[in-house]
Amino acid sequence: MxxxxxxxxxGLLLTITVALVVSGCEQAGTSAAAPVDPVISxxxxxxxxxxxKLAEDPVxxxxxxxxxxxxxxxxxxxxxxxxxxxxxGVQIIHTYPQLVGEYAVTLxxxxxxxxxxxxxxxxxxxxxxxxxxFDVQNHDELVIGTPVVFDASGSDDxxxxxxxRWYRWDFDYDPDDGFNLNQSTTSPQTQRVFTRPGEYPIAxxxxxxxGFRSEIVTSSxxxxxxxxxxxxxx
Numbered sequence: 001m002x003x004x005x006x007x008x009x010x011g012l013l014l015t016i017t018v019a020l021v022v023s024g025c026e027q028a029g030t031s032a033a034a035p036v037d038p039v040i041s042x043x044x045x046x047x048x049x050x051x052x053k054l055a056e057d058p059v060x061x062x063x064x065x066x067x068x069x070x071x072x073x074x075x076x077x078x079x080x081x082x083x084x085x086x087x088x089g090v091q092i093i094h095t096y097p098q099l100v101g102e103y104a105v106t107l108x109x110x111x112x113x114x115x116x117x118x119x120x121x122x123x124x125x126x127x128x129x130x131x132x133x134f135d136v137q138n139h140d141e142l143v144i145g146t147p148v149v150f151d152a153s154g155s156d157d158x159x160x161x162x163x164x165r166w167y168r169w170d171f172d173y174d175p176d177d178g179f180n181l182n183q184s185t186t187s188p189q190t191q192r193v194f195t196r197p198g199e200y201p202i203a204x205x206x207x208x209x210x211g212f213r214s215e216i217v218t219s220s221x222x223x224x225x226x227x228x229x230x231x232x233x234x
Contacts, residue, residue: 015034023130024040027063028189034182041068042070043068043109044067044068044135045067046068047106047116047121047122048065048122050125051053051105051150052210053125054095055132056096059095060093061093062094062105063090063091064090067107073117078112079105079106081096081103081105082103082106082207083096083097084216090109098126100126101126102124103124105124107121113208115164126211127157127162127212129154129210129212129213129214130164130213131158131161132205132206132214132216133204134151135150135154137151144194144224145193145195148193148194148221150202152188152204152206155167155188155204156180157208157209165186166184166185166207167187168184168204169182169184169192170202170203170204171202173201173203179203179216188203196223197224199222199223200221201219201221201225202218202221204217218225
């Protein structure tokens with residue numbers, strides 16, 4: 001067997017430099033791979049999340065305290081925030097640029113020797129507020145006792161990263177009293193029957209899939225008796 005064949009018998013995972021003398025021949029400085037036992041660990045990394053903040057205040061607190069480390073092996077919690085920045089720590093506060101976007105965030109945990117024990121990936125979104133708007137569909141025809149149809153399908157999540165999850169209505173809004181929830185739906189359309197004539201200020205708030213609320217938008221309707229009609233008062 002020649003020296004080259006002996007020198008390149010490969011194990012896995014660790015490369016070392018050796019000098020071999022076999023049957024009178026010597027080959028120095030040859031790289032060979034020596035087998036090393038794999039890292040066996042009970043660690044389970046947990047990056048938490050998903051995380052979301054508004055672009056007006058893009059400061060995110062990342063928390064790896066849900067990581068399982070029964071044998072106290074972890075020496076380093078390393079975060080990669082997906083924007084070119086990294087930091088170490090169990091709980092880290094990181095400020096993103098005030099730009100709307102979604103970032104892949106990776107937590108890597110290592111032992112004292114620097115070997116990777118486990119990793120976990122989550123996401124961080126920097127969002128805009130959702131935008132609420134609505135119309136009264138059949139306001140030219142309806143009177144008391146007849147359903148009034150409200151349509152908020154023109155509302156959106158504000159940035160295209162998600163969707164509107166909730167449409168929340170106050171059918172007798174009083175700015176001094178604040179927003180009082182009368183109805184919450186996942187559908188942009190809803191209806192209401194008014195049993196007494198009068199002017200009703202209507203308010204809508206929409207909530208996106210990360211839980212951020214829109215500003216309150218309002219419009220008033222005038223409900224008349226059976227001989228009148230509903231008109232919009234802007």
